[in-house]
Amino acid sequence: MRKIAAVIFPDFEMLDLYGPLEMFSFFPKAFEIRTVSTAAGPVKASGGPSTVAEEAFGDGVDYDILLVPGGRGTRIAHSDETLLSWLKDQASKAEYTTSVCTGSLLLAKAGVLEGRRATTNKLAFDKVADQTDGVDWHRKARWVKDGSIYTSSGVSAGMDMALAVIEDCLGPKAAQDAATYAEYIRNPDPDNDPFAATGETK
Amino acid sequence: MRKIAAVIFPDFEMLDLYGPLEMFSFFPKAFEIRTVSTAAGPVKASGGPSTVAEEAFGDGVDYDILLVPGGRGTRIAHSDETLLSWLKDQASKAEYTTSVCTGSLLLAKAGVLEGRRATTNKLAFDKVADQTDGVDWHRKARWVKDGSIYTSSGVSAGMDMALAVIEDCLGPKAAQDAATYAEYIRNPDPDNDPFAATGETK
Numbered sequence: 001m002r003k004i005a006a007v008i009f010p011d012f013e014m015l016d017l018y019g020p021l022e023m024f025s026f027f028p029k030a031f032e033i034r035t036v037s038t039a040a041g042p043v044k045a046s047g048g049p050s051t052v053a054e055e056a057f058g059d060g061v062d063y064d065i066l067l068v069p070g071g072r073g074t075r076i077a078h079s080d081e082t083l084l085s086w087l088k089d090q091a092s093k094a095e096y097t098t099s100v101c102t103g104s105l106l107l108a109k110a111g112v113l114e115g116r117r118a119t120t121n122k123l124a125f126d127k128v129a130d131q132t133d134g135v136d137w138h139r140k141a142r143w144v145k146d147g148s149i150y151t152s153s154g155v156s157a158g159m160d161m162a163l164a165v166i167e168d169c170l171g172p173k174a175a176q177d178a179a180t181y182a183e184y185i186r187n188p189d190p191d192n193d194p195f196a197a198t199g200e201t202k
Numbered sequence: 203m204r205k206i207a208a209v210i211f212p213d214f215e216m217l218d219l220y221g222p223l224e225m226f227s228f229f230p231k232a233f234e235i236r237t238v239s240t241a242a243g244p245v246k247a248s249g250g251p252s253t254v255a256e257e258a259f260g261d262g263v264d265y266d267i268l269l270v271p272g273g274r275g276t277r278i279a280h281s282d283e284t285l286l287s288w289l290k291d292q293a294s295k296a297e298y299t300t301s302v303c304t305g306s307l308l309l310a311k312a313g314v315l316e317g318r319r320a321t322t323n324k325l326a327f328d329k330v331a332d333q334t335d336g337v338d339w340h341r342k343a344r345w346v347k348d349g350s351i352y353t354s355s356g357v358s359a360g361m362d363m364a365l366a367v368i369e370d371c372l373g374p375k376a377a378q379d380a381a382t383y384a385e386y387i388r389n390p391d392p393d394n395d396p397f398a399a400t401g402e403t404k
Contacts, residue, residue, distance in 0.1 A: 006251070013224070014220045015224035015384060018216045018217055018220035021249075021250050022216050028249055047227030047230055048224075049223075049235070049237040049253050049254055049255075052251055121385070122385060123383065153385050154383070154384065155384040155386065159358075182217060182358050183358050183359050184358040185358070185396060187387060194387060195382065
């Protein structure tokens with residue numbers, strides 16, 4: 001059983017979190033999903049309702065898989081030292097560290113992506129790249145795997161990334177089963193990124 | 203400004219709700235998202251965290267768009283008379299009534315689908331069809347539009363359905379923009395249903 005930390009902070013992006021969680025939730029014997037934030041209690045999503053955080057960064061729990069969403073709230077969260085030091089510590093111990101969209105900005109600011117290949121949201125690509133040092137950012141990628149670290153492109157790309165993590169953990173049939181249960185038209189190729197050119201108008 | 207009632211009940215399916223909400227959330231001047239349940243407060247998703255209901259069925263609020271997710275919890279919710287009578291009343295007044303996955307079972311039990319064309323989750327198709335009378339169920343459909351009522355297939359199909367509703371409300375460019383913002387590889391054809399055969403093994 002792998003314990004997943006679904007990290008939330010004010011104004012996180014809804015689908016960044018819930019797309020991957022949906023895929024993991026098909027395997028309740030393999031993955032235990034826990035929401036984690038600065039404090040236990042409700043945390044409002046960007047443009048949507050609040051999700052209840054079940055655990056707090058200070059609780060001293062260790063997790064096997066970290067899931068870090070992006071969203072408008074990363075503009076504040078990327079300088080939240082409590083969050084960043086928790087991320088750095090947990091990422092050093094976790095089996096997988098994953099981010100969706102601008103969640104990779106938080107991983108970068110926590111030092112987790114130092115010297116690593118990574119990707120991020122396409123519309124925010126230049127802004128994220130400009131704010132970070134020492135990361136080998138890839139514009140054309142549905143998701144990037146570098147060792148135990150998976151970073152995905154914007155929002156929906158997190159579902160394809162989660163299926164890749166499920167494939168690593170449980171095998172290709174499990175990943176395909178999850179896509180079928182969710183009636184999700186999967187993009188199984190990390191290099192097939194139809195949105196790579198979206199942010200190039202800067 | 204259209205007010206959306208995102209209906210939640212214990213053990214609702216996460217992505218059924220949050221996939222469509224993500225798409226609507228890109229237009230905060232056009233759509234106001236409110237979570238509604240039996241009572242205000244946290245409501246646990248199937249296999250995931252709790253979402254906070256902001257309003258209660260008894261609050262007397264009217265909504266322009268109803269969004270009804272499915273999930274394991276429909277097995278209990280489909281005989282919840284408070285929920286069903288609220289759905290029937292609201293659907294008679296709403297501009298759009300929408301469901302994802304087995305959310306259509308709730309609409310059917312509320313009498314909203316009487317004499318209507320509709321679809322549902324493919325793995326639960328026969329079970330849903332067997333439990334309902336007077337509904338013209340279509341097995342091969344990503345989503346079905348019948349007048350003001352949209353029903354979608356399982357889980358991820360809700361995102362394509364939501365984009366179709368956005369297209370009806372705001373035009374085709376808005377729907378395409380939402381898909382691009384979400385880096386979502388849209389299936390814009392309601393008749394293109396790659397999962398239609400999934401449930402035919404019964």
